Amino acid sequence: MRNPLTVLKRLVSDSGDARTDGGTASSGTSLLSRDSIRSAPFWLPPFLLVGLFVYGAILWNVVLSLTDFQGLGDPNYGDLDFENYVVAFDGGTPSWTDYSIDPIWNATQNTVVLMVAFAIVCLALGLLLAILVDQQIRFENTFRTIYLLPMSLSFVVTAKFWLYMYDYNTGLVNIALGAFGFGPIEIVQNPDLKLAAVAFALIWQYSGYAMVVYLAGLRAIPSSHFEAARVDGASTIRMYWRVIIPQLRTATVSALVVLVVFSLKAFDFLFSMYGGYNPGPSADILATQMVREAYGNQNWAYGSSIAVVLFLMALAVVAPYIYSQYRQGQL
Amino acid sequence: MTDDTNRISRRTVVKTSGVAVAAGLAGCSGSDDGSDGIQLLHAWSEGDGNAAIAALIEGFQEEHPDIEFSEDPVDGAARSNLDQVISNRLQSNDPPSTFQTWPGKTLEKFGDAYADIEGDVWNDDLKNNYRSGPQEQAQLDGTYVTVPINIHRINNLFYNTAVVEEAGVDPTSWSSPSDVVDGCAQISEETDAVPFAHQTSSAWSTSQLWETVFLAMAGADGYDDFLNGEGDESTVEDALANVVELEEYFPGNSSSIGFTEANTMVQEGEAAFIHQGDWAAGAYSGNDSFNYGEDWDYVPYPGTSGSYLLNMDSFPYFDDNPTPEDTKTFLSYCGTTDAQIRFNREKGSIPPREDADVSQLNQFQQDQFDHFTNADAQPPSIEHGLGVVPQVKTNISEAFSAFIESYDAGATAGDLVGAFN
Numbered sequence: 123m124r125n126p127l128t129v130l131k132r133l134v135s136d137s138g139d140a141r142t143d144g145g146t147a148s149s150g151t152s153l154l155s156r157d158s159i160r161s162a163p164f165w166l167p168p169f170l171l172v173g174l175f176v177y178g179a180i181l182w183n184v185v186l187s188l189t190d191f192q193g194l195g196d197p198n199y200g201d202l203d204f205e206n207y208v209v210a211f212d213g214g215t216p217s218w219t220d221y222s223i224d225p226i227w228n229a230t231q232n233t234v235v236l237m238v239a240f241a242i243v244c245l246a247l248g249l250l251l252a253i254l255v256d257q258q259i260r261f262e263n264t265f266r267t268i269y270l271l272p273m274s275l276s277f278v279v280t281a282k283f284w285l286y287m288y289d290y291n292t293g294l295v296n297i298a299l300g301a302f303g304f305g306p307i308e309i310v311q312n313p314d315l316k317l318a319a320v321a322f323a324l325i326w327q328y329s330g331y332a333m334v335v336y337l338a339g340l341r342a343i344p345s346s347h348f349e350a351a352r353v354d355g356a357s358t359i360r361m362y363w364r365v366i367i368p369q370l371r372t373a374t375v376s377a378l379v380v381l382v383v384f385s386l387k388a389f390d391f392l393f394s395m396y397g398g399y400n401p402g403p404s405a406d407i408l409a410t411q412m413v414r415e416a417y418g419n420q421n422w423a424y425g426s427s428i429a430v431v432l433f434l435m436a437l438a439v440v441a442p443y444i445y446s447q448y449r450q451g452q453l
Numbered sequence: 454m455t456d457d458t459n460r461i462s463r464r465t466v467v468k469t470s471g472v473a474v475a476a477g478l479a480g481c482s483g484s485d486d487g488s489d490g491i492q493l494l495h496a497w498s499e500g501d502g503n504a505a506i507a508a509l510i511e512g513f514q515e516e517h518p519d520i521e522f523s524e525d526p527v528d529g530a531a532r533s534n535l536d537q538v539i540s541n542r543l544q545s546n547d548p549p550s551t552f553q554t555w556p557g558k559t560l561e562k563f564g565d566a567y568a569d570i571e572g573d574v575w576n577d578d579l580k581n582n583y584r585s586g587p588q589e590q591a592q593l594d595g596t597y598v599t600v601p602i603n604i605h606r607i608n609n610l611f612y613n614t615a616v617v618e619e620a621g622v623d624p625t626s627w628s629s630p631s632d633v634v635d636g637c638a639q640i641s642e643e644t645d646a647v648p649f650a651h652q653t654s655s656a657w658s659t660s661q662l663w664e665t666v667f668l669a670m671a672g673a674d675g676y677d678d679f680l681n682g683e684g685d686e687s688t689v690e691d692a693l694a695n696v697v698e699l700e701e702y703f704p705g706n707s708s709s710i711g712f713t714e715a716n717t718m719v720q721e722g723e724a725a726f727i728h729q730g731d732w733a734a735g736a737y738s739g740n741d742s743f744n745y746g747e748d749w750d751y752v753p754y755p756g757t758s759g760s761y762l763l764n765m766d767s768f769p770y771f772d773d774n775p776t777p778e779d780t781k782t783f784l785s786y787c788g789t790t791d792a793q794i795r796f797n798r799e800k801g802s803i804p805p806r807e808d809a810d811v812s813q814l815n816q817f818q819q820d821q822f823d824h825f826t827n828a829d830a831q832p833p834s835i836e837h838g839l840g841v842v843p844q845v846k847t848n849i850s851e852a853f854s855a856f857i858e859s860y861d862a863g864a865t866a867g868d869l870v871g872a873f874n
Contacts, residue, residue: 397655
């Protein structure tokens with residue numbers, strides 16, 4: 123049994139005469155001999171599958187968000203409008219329900235605050251850890267593993283773990299504060315600290331990841347750069363600030379993208395920590411509001427429009443990264 | 454030669470992966486079409502619930518050995534997960550035979566998908582023997598669509614007798630929610646124990662505490678007005694204010710613990726009281742050194758002694774039923790005393806049928822059943838989905854997740870009354 127593609131190609135090309143000039147080939151042959159076509163069996167199936175199940179689903183979700191789909195039954199695609207987005211920004215009672223619907227501002231604000239705080243602190247901490255670990259210290263591998271290990275835990279484990287850490291009576295955080303003469307303080311349901319507590323736990327979990335990315339970046343910088351800076355009399359701080367950190371731009375951007383996407387997925391964490399998709403107004407994020415609307419209230423179309431907003435936020439972060447990669451010819 | 458071998462092995466690889474892909478795709482499209490048995494979906498995948506559903510099915514199969522059963526537990530986060538599965542199946546026109554759901558207003562969620570079972574299942578025997586409260590909850594807009602199998606009571610105040618006696622308080626003499634606050638103050642002064650074991654890591658315990666206190670303050674009629682969206686905001690706020698007063702007596706770490714830990718505090722003598730549904734007592738029955746009447750006792754939550762605040766599970770009937778006759782046979786069985794005794798003996802709740810022979814249940818259940826049959830009112834729980842439609846329930850849950858952050862009675866009262874709009 124021959125490769126069916128080869129057979130097919132022969133069937134087409136055999137119809138023409140053998141070429142001796144090595145130049146003008148018939149159009150059919152040229153189409154089939156193109157690399158992109160010849161490699162189609164390899165890229166086409168995954169392309170179609172991803173196209174259908176990822177991008178197709180996103181597109182479908184966008185269309186769904188324009189309908190009035192609520193409750194059971196099928197969405198009516200004949201009547202599309204932007205009502206759900208108006209409701210998402212202004213609140214009020216849309217035409218498809220008797221109940222007033224909460225706008226997304228509170229959840230959006232929490233989502234952005236969580237995203238920015240989490241990403242910036244994670245990067246800063248990761249960079250610091252990477253620089254420390256990079257100092258040719260003893261047990262370097264051990265330290266690296268210790269810092270990276272929390273990332274291997276699932277959000278469910280981390281959430282339960284931090285619930286104990288924040289315990290008013292016996293939690294390590296309050297015991298530590300007590301050692302400095304503070305507290306104990308209520309953390310888990312404290313409206314002023316709730317979101318910070320969530321961000322802190324996520325930072326604990328993911329700063330190790332930022333460290334590994336930065337460490338790889340640091341190792342890629344030739345040691346001659348360090349030596350040259352030293353010879354020119356730069357202090358350690360100045361050396362890192364002016365010579366090393368500017369070279370970590372690519373590492374920063376790629377770590378940032380991953381971290382931001384993780385922060386958008388903090389749903390699992392909140393779900394486990396607060397026993398459901400109702401973490402309370404001061405820790406409510408778009409993901410929890412989306413699930414509450416879609417599965418709690420069966421407001422499918424409205425849930426979809428929240429999902430679209432969430433998607434656009436993720437895209438706003440990822441798109442510049444992809445564009446800069448494209449500009450540098452890395453795509 | 455080498456080349457040949459390579460080619461064969463490559464072909465084998467292609468074949469094998471082809472078969473694997475085909476099998477994978479078949480797995481995707483495969484459904485439970487193969488089995489014709491009753492598809493009962495439930496979230497009782499462990500503990501007392503699992504024992505109860507197993508006992509129920511065993512009893513059913515003793516009577517109807519010819520009817521097959523493909524019982525399908527839905528693992529994961531209890532009921533919300535189950536509802537998602539049902540919702541997805543209904544969207545694809547593939548409902549199961551029946552599933553575990555709260556009756557009452559929760560039925561509106563899949564309202565159009567249910568069918569009338571009056572006559573076939575809800576015959577005169579059931580109508581004569583279910584009390585009016587549970588019977589009302591079995592109906593969706595006046596149509597019988599589901600069969601309640603058990604009743605958990607929400608308005609209980611459990612206590613550790615040793616702690617209560619040490620402090621010299623007598624809960625049996627209390628008659629209003631403010632007595633509970635005073636009693637907690639006395640516990641706090643006289644003992645080292647936490648007066649009121651309560652969890653606030655999620656909002657449901659506080660929500661059901663409020664509905665109990667509100668029932669005590671507004672009475673069954675005022676409670677009913679609230680369910681109809683005409684609640685008296687000042688009484689709603691008074692009830693919330695009472696909860697705020699109680700909050701002082703919650704464990705310091707209430708936001709980091711769950712129901713199980715709170716309930717354990719009462720068993721260990723670290724706390725005096727807990728307000729919970731009677732599943733709390735189910736946990737005590739597993740503890741040999743913690744006995745009803747000696748080590749622990751309970752009163753109907755002060756001010757609500759004439760009411761039995763209902764939380765029920767039920768099995769509804771889907772219109773587009775995969776096994777119409779068998780499902781009706783099963784639901785009819787669930788309406789019998791035999792089924793309800795088997796189920797509730799394991800579940801720790803009580804049967805909804807008044808004529809059930811409860812001598813096989815434990816003493817606590819018998820006492821509860823006695824309260825139930827003598828109760829003047831059987832109002833439906835809000836937190837447990839019987840009293841309000843899902844959208845309102847979500848609004849109320851949101852209000853309480855804000856309440857346990859700030860304990861702002863005024864703002865929450867506005868949210869609760871506004872939950873119906």
